[in-house]
Amino acid sequence: MSTNITWHSGLTRQERSELRKQKGCTVWFTGLSASGKSTIAIALEQHLLQKGLACYRLDGDNVRFGLNKDLGFSPKDREENIRRIAEVAKLFADSTTITLTSFISPYASDRQLARELHADTKNTDSPLPFIEVFVDIPVEEAEKRDPKGLYKKARAGEIKEFTGISAPYEAPENAEVHIHSEKTSVEEAVVMITKYLDEQGLLKERGTKAESPVERPKQPRELEPVISVDGKETPDSPISDTSTLDHEPNSQGPASELRSRSDDLIDGMESGRTGRASYNYPLPPIFAPTEENATAAQARKRKRSLGRDGNEDLDGDESSQSQIAAAGSYNQNPYGASRNPMSIPGPYVPSPYGAPCNPHSIRGEAVFNEKYLEKHRFLNTRFCNSRPISGYNRPSRQLQEDERVVTDPARDVVARTGTTDNFGYDRPSDLTRSMG
Numbered sequence: 001m002s003t004n005i006t007w008h009s010g011l012t013r014q015e016r017s018e019l020r021k022q023k024g025c026t027v028w029f030t031g032l033s034a035s036g037k038s039t040i041a042i043a044l045e046q047h048l049l050q051k052g053l054a055c056y057r058l059d060g061d062n063v064r065f066g067l068n069k070d071l072g073f074s075p076k077d078r079e080e081n082i083r084r085i086a087e088v089a090k091l092f093a094d095s096t097t098i099t100l101t102s103f104i105s106p107y108a109s110d111r112q113l114a115r116e117l118h119a120d121t122k123n124t125d126s127p128l129p130f131i132e133v134f135v136d137i138p139v140e141e142a143e144k145r146d147p148k149g150l151y152k153k154a155r156a157g158e159i160k161e162f163t164g165i166s167a168p169y170e171a172p173e174n175a176e177v178h179i180h181s182e183k184t185s186v187e188e189a190v191v192m193i194t195k196y197l198d199e200q201g202l203l204k205e206r207g208t209k210a211e212s213p214v215e216r217p218k219q220p221r222e223l224e225p226v227i228s229v230d231g232k233e234t235p236d237s238p239i240s241d242t243s244t245l246d247h248e249p250n251s252q253g254p255a256s257e258l259r260s261r262s263d264d265l266i267d268g269m270e271s272g273r274t275g276r277a278s279y280n281y282p283l284p285p286i287f288a289p290t291e292e293n294a295t296a297a298q299a300r301k302r303k304r305s306l307g308r309d310g311n312e313d314l315d316g317d318e319s320s321q322s323q324i325a326a327a328g329s330y331n332q333n334p335y336g337a338s339r340n341p342m343s344i345p346g347p348y349v350p351s352p353y354g355a356p357c358n359p360h361s362i363r364g365e366a367v368f369n370e371k372y373l374e375k376h377r378f379l380n381t382r383f384c385n386s387r388p389i390s391g392y393n394r395p396s397r398q399l400q401e402d403e404r405v406v407t408d409p410a411r412d413v414v415a416r417t418g419t420t421d422n423f424g425y426d427r428p429s430d431l432t433r434s435m436g
């Protein structure tokens with residue numbers, strides 16, 4: 001029994017669901033061995049995945065190879081088997097995945113426990129839907145199928161406590177979906193379950209039609225981030241003088257992310273892979289360096305390194321990492337953890353990682369000094385306009401006239417004037433005042 005543990009709450013289920021544009025649930029298959037649980041669950045998983053929905057199947061045989069390999073088929077072990085699966089399914093469903101479980105789960109009380117676990121709202125805002133699917137088949141029919149030869153072995157006494165032969169199966173009385181698998185085809189079964197899920201509103205992205213796959217809104221072309229090299233815009237990059245940010249840049253120190261992203265970009269440029277092509281790649285807003293800013297950044301760096309080890313660390317290290325780390329100001333992520341920019345769907349631009357990348361999640365700002373910029377010819381980067389993600393963070397607002405992001409043709413860097421809230425972090429507010 002665990003003691004002295006504290007529940008950490010983060011996003012609410014509704015917020016996560018809105019961000020992922022999908023509602024999670026657990027579809028709990030139950031039935032005799034060879035009733036068709038796995039066959040139907042596999043077909044359903046494929047169907048839902050093809051519809052663009054996140055779906056994952058936990059299967060009896062497979063889970064018993066790993067997570068539950070210590071468990072046998074005694075009533076107690078089956079109970080523990082189902083308890084663990086229920087917990088795992090709940091986690092998957094909580095992540096907004098449509099979770100399919102196919103376990104015999106012969107005891108009504110164990111299935112009830114799984115249901116209650118999903119209904120529990122003690123540490124969250126809403127219950128997770130739990131859909132019990134009874135794959136019903138007379139034992140004689142299952143025995144005729146006997147795809148694994150287990151009934152034969154059970155009849156021969158080679159397998160003890162075999163469900164339906166020498167161990168009980170307690171049929172559900174109020175399953176949400178009841179499939180008579182000896183007279184229902186696999187396709188029909190999939191349609192029945194899909195129809196039920198649809199009726200419950202579990203297949204639709206919020207505010208869209210159920211049948212349409214989850215679509216990610218396309219970022220308007222003119223709002224995409226644009227890169228130019230050597231101060232020259234890419235031919236197909238519509239750069240205007242001003243662009244506004246309607247969200248507050250904030251972040252929990254994703255310096256490494258910024259580093260890897262910018263370094264990736266730079267590598268690409270330097271190796272000629274990206275050339276002058278517009279790089280649709282969400283990067284943090286880059287603020288104009290000034291001498292004043294650089295001095296302030298150096299002072300902060302000095303303070304930090306002195307504080308850390310007592311040794312001054314101003315050795316002229318001008319690596320991009322140290323420059324970003326020294327000069328950048330990363331505001332607190334409300335969750336206290338850095339978020340993976342790949343993990344949040346929404347308005348997005350394609351990234352070199354091949355995964356959708358949400359510009360919202362790059363919530364930081366970095367300052368590059370002249371030397372860094374020169375070294376990398378890393379100029380004129382503009383961040384895209386963006387919409388607020390949801391109600392969980394600060395309310396979005398249109399920046400004022402004096403807070404606009406502007407490109408300065410003379411210096412080929414993006415500058416921003418005015419100041420914004422620093423979310424309680426040490427932020428070089430003077431950084432944002434230059435380059436008017």
Ligand SMILES: Nc1ncnc2c1ncn2[C@@H]1O[C@H](COP(=O)(O)OS(=O)(=O)O)[C@@H](OP(=O)(O)O)[C@H]1O
Pocket residue numbers: 032033034038060061064073077078079081082102103104105106148150159160161162163167
């Ligand atoms: N004694 C006994 N009784 C029932 N089933 C047995 C037994 N021994 C091994 N098997 C194989 O294990 C699979 C059932 O595992 P489950 O985890 O679904 O069982 S349970 O829910 O804990 O009852 C089951 O898979 P399915 O045929 O897919 O149901 C069998 O292949």
Ligand SMILES: Nc1ncnc2c1ncn2[C@@H]1O[C@H](COP(=O)(O)OP(=O)(O)O)[C@@H](O)[C@H]1O
Pocket residue numbers: 031032033034035036037038039040102145147181182183184185186
């Ligand atoms: N209508 C049906 N639905 C599901 N399975 C069917 C159906 N008709 C025949 N079968 C066969 O029955 C067997 C069911 O096995 P399986 O899906 O592993 O069942 P379980 O997971 O319940 O043990 C498979 O060989 C499958 O091809």
